[in-house]
Amino acid sequence: MEERTKQILEFLKTTDKAKTILRRGYLWDGSRRESIAEHMWHLGIWAMLLQGEIGFPADLLKVLKLVLTHDLVEIYAGDTYAYDEEGAASQRKREEVAAERLFSSLPEDLAAEFRALWDEFEDDATPEARFAKALDHMQGFTQNCISLGKSWKENGISRERTFLRTDPPRKTDPLFGEILDSLYETADREGVWGS
Numbered sequence: 001m002e003e004r005t006k007q008i009l010e011f012l013k014t015t016d017k018a019k020t021i022l023r024r025g026y027l028w029d030g031s032r033r034e035s036i037a038e039h040m041w042h043l044g045i046w047a048m049l050l051q052g053e054i055g056f057p058a059d060l061l062k063v064l065k066l067v068l069t070h071d072l073v074e075i076y077a078g079d080t081y082a083y084d085e086e087g088a089a090s091q092r093k094r095e096e097v098a099a100e101r102l103f104s105s106l107p108e109d110l111a112a113e114f115r116a117l118w119d120e121f122e123d124d125a126t127p128e129a130r131f132a133k134a135l136d137h138m139q140g141f142t143q144n145c146i147s148l149g150k151s152w153k154e155n156g157i158s159r160e161r162t163f164l165r166t167d168p169p170r171k172t173d174p175l176f177g178e179i180l181d182s183l184y185e186t187a188d189r190e191g192v193w194g195s
Contacts, residue, residue, distance in 0.1 A: 004107045007107050008106065015072060018037040019038075020035065021037075021078065022036075023035070023039055024081045024155065025147065026144075026147040028143075034143060039139065040068050040071055044068060047131070051063065051131070054131065055175070056131075058127045058131040063128045066129060069118055070121040070122075072102060074095075075102060076102055083164065092122070130172050133168065134172040138169050138176060141162060141165055141166055141180070141183060144157075144162075145187050148190055148192050149192025152194040156194040158195045
């Protein structure tokens with residue numbers, strides 16, 4: 001086997017670890033926490049369904065690449081809970097180190113592509129990145145709503161504190177505001193808040 005193929009295969013084996021890195025949010029039935037692999041897959045579905053509904057153009061293939069790579073660095077950096085202020089302070093640095101470690105294991109051209117995708121998502125500067133990041137925030141919020149706030153209750157997360165995650169998508173597209181308003185109505189009715 002060529003060295004390039006060996007590198008790709010090793011990377012694929014490494015990315016299988018994404019199935020074991022757990023987020024704080026629970027599956028819909030509250031039975032267990034969601035993995036980062038499940039999260040990234042679900043974001044792909046969100047992107048496919050909402051790409052034609054938003055009011056700005058965003059290349060779907062690029063968005064799918066962004067959502068499928070954005071959390072791979074957590075294989076080495078671990079997941080940082082959305083409401084962990086202390087963890088958020090060091091998150092970018094930890095994830096940059098992890099990105100270098102993870103992506104440098106690929107052949108040079110693929111390493112550059114994956115790193116550029118990760119940087120694009122983090123920098124939030126393109127329409128595709130803004131769309132992908134809005135979906136990232138909304139999927140986590142929705143996951144908490146459909147699991148009846150299990151993670152929010154465990155961590156004492158109030159309705160107002162969730163605005164940290166929901167205000168950015170609202171600024172990205174009016175459709176996201178409509179979706180979030182509907183989710184907040186359900187969340188209020190179900191009493192899913194942690195405090």
